[in-house]
Amino acid sequence: MMRKSENMPRQMPPPSTLPGLVRMTKMTSIHRQTTTYPRSNHPNPNQKNVLSAPPPPALSNAANHHPPSALAYLDLLNEDIVSTSTKFLPPPPSFPPLSDSQHGLAYWTETEKILLFESLSRLGPSNPLAISQRLKTKSELEVSAYISLLKSSAGGSDPIPVSDIPSAVELSPALCLALEDASDAVATKQLTHERTLESNKWGPAHWLITPQNIEEIERDPDPKMLFHPLFRLRTWLKLSERVFMNSRVEDYNYRTFLPEKGQKPGIRATALEDFYSLVVSLTRRLVATSIFMAEERIDQKRKSAYPEISRRVWKGDVKAALLAVNMPSPARREREKFWGEAARRLRLNVVDDSAQDEKVRMGWDQVEEVLGVRTTGG
Structure with missing residues (x-):
């Protein structure tokens, strides 16, 4: 389940469509970080990198609700995360073991069989090529032969009537409310955990850049905020307030989620750091490719009729570099x-x-x- 506030628009245009937001500055290396959903006192065997977080403090959100965290819901959530990221869900402990066996010239291990049945449930028996690509150890012909073996073995069993399989399962209002409460608890704990990480990295006063502290940041910026001289932070805040989070639809308007009257959207310093790293990386790549294109052009000219050609980078070199790195000029x-x-x-x-x-x-x-x-x- 997802909190309502997670549906807020987070669209940001690419750097090439933001004239006036960027000023030239020095470059730095790229820093990236990832986070996972926090969980405490009950580790999930299928999720290794699970973080723990302190109990969530009271938040000043109008829709704030603090139900107790449901461990069963976290198990379900982590299973979905693993299944989505790896496109594989390990069988439950009650699943009967599968022994190694040989069918024709192909030898099937237990791991290959588990992957095969998992792929069959996701892709269906009519796509042996995709299944073989997921297995990576069996060819399309071997997968087709095993599927044919399964079909022939199932020929003597009584099929389950379609009428016995429910087309849908109705969820009671009580269950829906319990799921909403559990998802709110997980989202609140995750938000608290992220706030703690951001506060430890940037300081409690500067981890979230808002119209209230933008003047202080511009007057005395943190040396770690390398993005400050590059981006026009006030313009970014105005874009969030007036364009990207100002929809006439309530679920996409920041006023729905900010409790205090007059409060306006802010931007995390880590988000700006990510944008800065992206701009620096693309700029470095473009500059290096432009120099390479210029050197190639100069070498060709000097070998022909222009031995005294100057070593300069021209506009055509940059255009060629844009095409070479698959970044056509907008x-x-x-x-x-x-x-x-x-x-x-x-x-x-x-x-x-x-x-x-x-x-x-x-x-x-x-x-x-x-x-x-x-x-x-x-």
Whole structure:
């Protein structure tokens, strides 16, 4: 289950579509980190990297609810995480053991059989090629032969009537409420754990960049905040407040989830650090490829009729580098379309405040027409 607040839009445009957000600065290495769902006092045998966290403190969220954490729900959640990430779910302890055996020229181990049955449940018996690709130790022909063996062995057994298999299972309101409570508890514990990590890394006052502390950060930035001279932080905050988290739909509007009146969205310092690492990595890659393209061009020219050609990087070298690293330069029309259709895509209310007497609400078609995305004829 997922908390309602997790449905808030987290869209951010690529760096190439954010003019005015970036200033040039020095480069640094990339730092990435991952987190997992916290769990305490009851380790999951299928999840090795499970973190523990202190009990969640009281949060100032209007929809905050603190039910007791359900260990059974965490087991179910961790199983789903393992199944989704590895596309494999180990059989339960009650599953009968499978012995090694040979069928024809192919020898099947117990592990291969477990993977085969798991793949059959996910892909079905009509896709032996995909099953063999998942097994990696058996060919498509060997998988097809084993599936044929299973079908022939099942020919003498009585099939279960389709009418005996329920098409759906009804969940009672009490069960739905229990699942919601358990998911809220897990989400609250995870949020508390992440806040603790962020606070230890950036300090309790700077781990979350908000309109309230942006002036202090700009006046006396932390040396660890390498992204500060590169990004225009105020612009990022305004984009979250006015565009990406300002939908007319309540579930996608930040006012639904911030309890205090007048409170505005913030950005974690780690998120900006990730964006900074991405920009630095792409820039380094592009610069190195551009220099390589320039050297190749210069060498070819010097071998022909231009031995005295200057060693410079030209615009054409950069364009060739963009194509080489599969980063085609975004056309101006694409950038205009991205921003021009943002009101419709994010369901924003747009007001024309150019008139002095009153503000006029604009429709999405009118907004796109004013921004040059849509023509008058349609």
